[in-house]
Amino acid sequence: MDTCPPLPAFRADCPSRVVVDVLANKWVLYVLALLQKSGNPLRFNELRHLVDGVTQKSLTKTLRTLERNGLVDRRVYAAVPPRVEYRLTDLGREAAPLLAAIDSWAAQNTPAIVEARASFDTASGRA
Amino acid sequence: MDTCPPLPAFRADCPSRVVVDVLANKWVLYVLALLQKSGNPLRFNELRHLVDGVTQKSLTKTLRTLERNGLVDRRVYAAVPPRVEYRLTDLGREAAPLLAAIDSWAAQNTPAIVEARASFDTASGRA
DNA sequence: CAGCATCCTTCAAGATACTG
């Protein structure tokens, strides 16, 4: 049930597949990594500006998905103006470092990737 | 250049953003994780069957992307029938464990996620 | 402030057929 030996989630009918589908997403990665690095709960508009380039619609959808999958806790405060805070759940606190690690690795290895890309493009572009 | 303090890749104009965009992908995760767990090079159709559910088109595109970004090496053998092997580059060998870790975590925590999801759905579905 | 609703575009992915 919880594992699909020998290779988790590679089979389409494996339950963990849907979990990977949730996590292997750009905005999910940014939101979880940011909530972790922040250490504090973040409000909707805080996330909106921290996750540069995300639209309100995409962020809403991302946060709903994370909430639905038990990775993020959405807390609404009865106040005017409205105040909604998002924080990692215990489950989210486990997953976030895995995604943050990808962001860190990406940042460190961007030059190598950019170089590989340029090399590939020139090799393909010309004979 | 390589880092965007204090939060890598969260700004849209940060170069590492494109690297995250490559890695935060379902098929990329599976291909890299499989190549790592295999330890050996894998042929196109081997990957096609191991990554259950991927279409030939999507796999081709995924592999091209990985090759272009220096994560996978594509080796063609002049033979009949044609033989093409894919293996991790040094860069790919660094990145793969990070993605494999997500797959493992997903497999281990699927029950919790499924439960959270059911809980959320019943709470939303009814008053 | 934190969203939901709507419209519209685009572009990624599936199905299918063909080739070096």
Place this chain on the structure above:
DNA sequence: CAGTATCTTGAAGGATGCTG
């Protein structure tokens, strides 16, 4: 075997306007 080419669909994402 390992792809490429084409067609079609449908879901993701942007823009805009409105609301509790």
